[in-house]
Structures are given as structure tokens and as C-alpha cells.
Amino acid sequence: MASRNTVQQRIIAEQLRQLHSHPTADEVYQAVAQQRPSISKATVYRTLNKMVEAGEAVRVVVGTGAERFDHRADPHCHVSCVRCGKVEDVCAGSFADGVDRAAAAAASGYEILSHDLVFEGVCPACQQA
Amino acid sequence: MASRNTVQQRIIAEQLRQLHSHPTADEVYQAVAQQRPSISKATVYRTLNKMVEAGEAVRVVVGTGAERFDHRADPHCHVSCVRCGKVEDVCAGSFADGVDRAAAAAASGYEILSHDLVFEGVCPACQQA
DNA sequence: CGCTTATTGATATTCTTTATCAATAAGCGT
DNA sequence: ACGCTTATTGATAAAGAATATCAATAAGCG
Numbered sequence A, B: 001m002a003s004r005n006t007v008q009q010r011i012i013a014e015q016l017r018q019l020h021s022h023p024t025a026d027e028v029y030q031a032v033a034q035q036r037p038s039i040s041k042a043t044v045y046r047t048l049n050k051m052v053e054a055g056e057a058v059r060v061v062v063g064t065g066a067e068r069f070d071h072r073a074d075p076h077c078h079v080s081c082v083r084c085g086k087v088e089d090v091c092a093g094s095f096a097d098g099v100d101r102a103a104a105a106a107a108s109g110y111e112i113l114s115h116d117l118v119f120e121g122v123c124p125a126c127q128q129a
Numbered sequence C: 001c002g003c004t005t006a007t008t009g010a011t012a013t014t015c016t017t018t019a020t021c022a023a024t025a026a027g028c029g030t
Numbered sequence D: 001a002c003g004c005t006t007a008t009t010g011a012t013a014a015a016g017a018a019t020a021t022c023a024a025t026a027a028g029c030g
Helices: A007-019 A023-036 A042-053 A101-108 A124-128 B007-018 B027-034 B041-055 B101-109 B124-129
Strands: A058-060 A068-070 A078-081 A087-089 A110-120 B059-060 B068-072 B077-083 B087-090 B111-122
Touching: A007 A042, A023 A042, A042 A068, A042 B077, A101 B077, A101 B087, A101 B111, A110 B007, A110 B101, B007 B027, B007 B068, B027 B041, B027 B124, B041 B068
Parallel strands: A078 A110, B077 B111
Antiparallel strands: A058 A068, A078 A087, A110 B111, B059 B068, B077 B087
């Protein structure tokens, strides 16, 4: 028996799909706990890691602090606000990130599996203050 | 008196300049401690953060685990090996990363200050095994 | 309906980084 | 060269995030 389909995993996956805020593991836990108060934080961490490994989610590593998770598995990049810490998608629609994996592979000798592109800046809201 | 020129800071800066392995704060501490065993880990953390803030070093955030520091402050990107965790520079010399900050700014409304491009893959050594 | 065992929940533990605070020393004026 | 002020250090506690451990639970097979 390779793997089992548990309620916990289904709820976590669904919550992550609904959260478009690039939540931390703890934030996913908060959302899941609304629906299933008995869930353990360890289960959330385990399940999120499993989803990342299965390619069903993406781990977004931004600056310092906790890791964040993205329900979108298709290639796209992120902006994070250095003031408030918010993370958003960029490259929505027609904007291609222009990253040349082949060139990186050639230059490094690595077999390139993926890449992450993160912009740091100040979000529109924080530009006001 | 704005800031002081201390031996500790000089040793840390010099060690970081000599380490081209994108060391973690702890690895920098190990190197510095060779030369000044009485140094505190807190001082290493503090000084590295100060250097990053001053633009004299770069914090490289790669996958999970500890943060890494780069003596190079000029814009370039990184490859990390998903097997052994090693981090190396790419984009050495003529390879430009082709990232379009203006487009990201236009698409997001953010004021873009910097960007990080990290490739994940398998390094030549790990490809053997 | 049992049985096996993957998964869970609760908690301890590890690991990384920051906070605290008395002691030290950098660098100014004299 | 000598104090004086206070930025910086060293040692350690504390915070925070993620993983490890392990008995209890439940998924899904026959």
C-alpha cells in the first residue's frame, strides 16, 4: 500500500488551493484548523512537504522568516514587499520571465531542474506610507 | 559617533571575502574562530547583517536550511544542488540573467529594489552518483 | 468485518536567528 | 597620552521554525 487518501490531506490541499496569499505553513494550519480543530501542525508540515515533492505545490523561499507555499505549480515568479512581507505573483498572463535555463546549465554543468525568480521591492500600499 | 571600526568586523569581512563557497553564518563563524577563538557567534550574525544592509555582501536564500552569505555584491545568480546543498555562482562573465525588472515593476506596481534568481539542479559531482 | 500498516496527533528536539545586558574598547576632546 | 562617552562585544537566554519520535488511529485491502 503506497499511500492513503486521508481527510486531513484533502482538507490541507483544498485550503492551500483557496489561499492565494502564499501562506506560511502556520497560516495554512490556521485555515485548516477552522475546519478541523483537531489537526496537528506536524500533519500540515508533512502534507505540504509531500505536495511540494509531488509537484502539486511550490515552496517559495523569500528573504528571512518562514517558508511560504504556493498552490500554483506552473512556472511563474514572485514579488515580495520588503516593508510588509507580502508576497504576490508576477508574470501573470503574457509576462515571461526571460530566464534562460539552457544557458545556466551550460555555464554551470548542472542539470537544471527548476528555478526561482523573486523580486524584492515596495508594494503599492507601502509606497503611500 | 555613527559606527566604529572594530577588529572583529574587519576579520569577518575578510573571511567572507576569502570564502567563495556561499557559507552559512555558522561556517563564517568557524572560519573566523580559527583566527580569533574568543569571537561570539552573535557578533558574526550581527556583522553579516550589517554588511548586507550596507550592500557589502548579499544574503542568498536557497531552499530550506540556513541562510547563506555571498561576498560578491554585484548582481549575479546562483545554482544550488538539490542533492548536496552546494551553492555556486552562475552568470559569470558574459552571461546576463535576462531578467526584466521594468516589466516586473509594471506588472506588479511595486518599486523593485532587487531580484534573486536561483536555479535548482544536480551538480556535476552528484550526477556521477 | 478484521488485519496490516500508513498516517495522525501530541510533544520533544534540533537548528537557526534574534534579544538581552553587563563588560569591553573605539575614537573623540582635552 | 588620558579620560569619557557609548558603540560594540561576548555569553547566554529566548524566540521561531521545522523535523523527529512514538503510541494511537484509521485507510483500504482481502
